[in-house]
Amino acid sequence: MTDTRSHHLDDLLLLTALCPLLAASDTLVGALSVGIAALVTFACTTALLALLGRWLERDTRAIGTLLLAACVVALIELTARAWLHPAYQATGVFLPLVVANLAFVHLTYDATSPARVLRLMLAAAAALVILGIAREIVGRGSLLHGAQLLLGAPADEITLFRVDMGFLLAMLPPGAFIALGLLLALRNWLNERRSAAE
């Protein structure tokens, strides 16, 4: 397996895992809450699949992965609605959207490389948080807006500068894709510089 090809696969999967969650990255707190929710969902499905993977052959693997992911998401959703209600209200609608994407990531990567999958998901969560910070600063000139939603943190929002309407495009869903594009461009540029230096 050549290294560039697996890098491309990683990129593709990263994008796939991120897409449904991008819209929630309009603030740092929103990005953190969906990022954490996705990681928890992911850890649970990975554990379940590692348990069952032995028996799930080609034919049942796809449907099994999908159904297990759906069950896990439903469980997490119920938990969040009961015990983390404010955070659920802010970002809960995005959670069910990750089911198909999680299953896809699992199916593409063999259950034999959970470490690689975990690294990918951590990268996805990190990317979400970076997007959240960037969009919140550009879009509303603040940081930690709605921090009280996350586990009742006492932190107040930090106002960096006052804007009346904000930079609306950064806050709207298309802003997420534009920001992601910029982030990927930055990453490619850094990678290229590094490989040129070697």
Added chain:
Amino acid sequence: MDTPNAPEAAPAEPRAAGSWLKGLVALGIALTLLTALLAYMASATRERIVQNEQAGVIAGLRALLDAETYDNEPLLDTIEITAPAIVGSERPVTIYRARKAGRPVAAVMRTIAPDGYRGPIELLVAIAYDGALIGVQVLHHNETPGLGNQFETRAAAWLDDFAGRSLADPPQQRWTVRKDGGDFDAFTGATITPRAIIRAVRRSLELYAAQRAQIFD
């Protein structure tokens, strides 16, 4: 590899069928267990979820009604009214009733403005017994941040402008934003959201006027 796979497929078939069945059984067992867990979680969380969902209403009622003015529990003293002709929706409106010593004090309607910029806006509209508005609270909305949500961000609370209004104040044709010849401010760059809220508040007043006797039966 470009060798045709027909020769290997034949011997592989019976083994594949066996493991396929095993996989199906394992999956069936796992899903049965998970479904049982889901059912258990659903019943374990039901009460908390209902409570959580009412938390917004409880906070709204507290903000709208002065605790001195009533002595009952409006959250439990409710009535549902369906009036599609006035409300414009088949959905029943839940009305929380505040009373003091058994005498009606105020009705708080949980209603929706169906025509928000990005979907319905859920409102609590508090109306005093005499038909004057006490106040309006937004329970839930999806309006555009920075544009349509200015009722929660602007320093001068836009929603406060409703307090004291009634069906006759202002007269019907001026129950809209200034831009349309009405008495209410719009938001900078956003008139759809305020129009929707104003219309829904007006409809609540109309419903109250038409059904007051029934509301406080």
